Amino acid sequence: MDPNINPDIVAGMGAFALIIFIVVYLAVIALSLWIGYLIIKAAVKNGLREHTLWLESRRGPLR
Helix, strand or coil: CCCCCCHHHHHHHHHHHHHHHHHHHHHHHHHHHHHHHHHHHHHHHHHHHHHHHHHHHHHCCCC
């Protein structure tokens, strides 16, 4: 081992890297959930709009 490298610095960098990894990992999960939410929200909105148009075409305008 190189006598010029302080083991405390290396250990500190490892902990810092672990914290950064955890933050990035959680950010990716949060972004995935948010994108999934937006996709489902758009699908439900379009489905309700199409269903309303279908109902109006069969029974006339809704109140």
